[in-house]
Amino acid sequence: MMDTAVKGQVALVTGGTKGIGKAIADKLSSRGVQVVVTARTAPEGNPNGHHFIAADLTQAGSAEIIAKEILDRFGRIDIIVNNAGANLSPGGGFETLSDDDWYHDWQLNFLSVTRINKSLLPFMIRQKSGVIINISTGASKQPIWEMTMSYSSAKAALNAYSKALANELGSKGIRVNVVSPGVVKTPLMLDFIETIAKSSNSTVEEAFQSVMDKVGVPVGRMAEPEEIANLVAFLVSSEAAYITGTNYSVDGGALPTI
DSSP states (O other): OOOTTTTTOEEEEETTTSHHHHHHHHHHHHTTOEEEEEESSOOTTOTTOOEEEEOOTTSTTHHHHHHHHHHHHHSOOOEEEEOOOOOOSOSSSGGGOOHHHHHHHHIIIIIHHHHHHHHHHHHHHHHTOEEEEEEOOGGGTSOOHHHHHHHHHHHHHHHHHHHHHHHHHGGGTEEEEEEEEOSBOOHHHHHHHHHHHHHTTOOHHHHHHHHHHHHTOTTOSOBOHHHHHHHHHHHTSGGGTTOOSOEEEESTTOSSOO
16 A cells, blocks of 8 residues: 655655665555666666666765755655665774775765755754655674675674664654664675685685675575565654664574574
């Protein structure tokens, strides 16, 4: 059943052209939301028809450019899904990570979110409504030192920031929640596994199993991007009107505590 409260609303999904972001953008669009997506390059043919804005979110000025185009074109913003992010630094622990690795991970996975929110929140505050979903990761609570050290630290900061932001904005009619996927079958994850296979001189199947063994996924498989999108669609809906300041794990049971 379509949530009529979100029909006609305007949503921004960063990193919305593939993987989890694409699944979220498509799901929101199916609910009648006008969706804006960002990425560094446009999807070929733009098959889903979302409004596209080219942007490199590691560049400080990109957030203001995105905000201006959204407000000039649509005149409002109701939903922000900060999905853009990646674990691109080399594995191997602290000795392998350069200052540039740390800087890039924090720019993409943390500072890009604070900039987008800062650029668009004044409008949400004026309209006294809005929903922000920050996409984090299970690795923010359960880091794997040989794979995700700098990435996990940036996402852990995102979790703390999101809680603080939810506390600040709750009385202003704006909700902020976090969704933390585990291992998800995305092009980026498949590339990550292939990189592990090459660096360890193993097969892709062996590399995949090593990742699953380290993470420990009781259901024994990766998530589909649509399974993350389903939760996001609920959290932005009117049915979740009393939910804010919460971090939801979608990880097949990988997190060892409740």
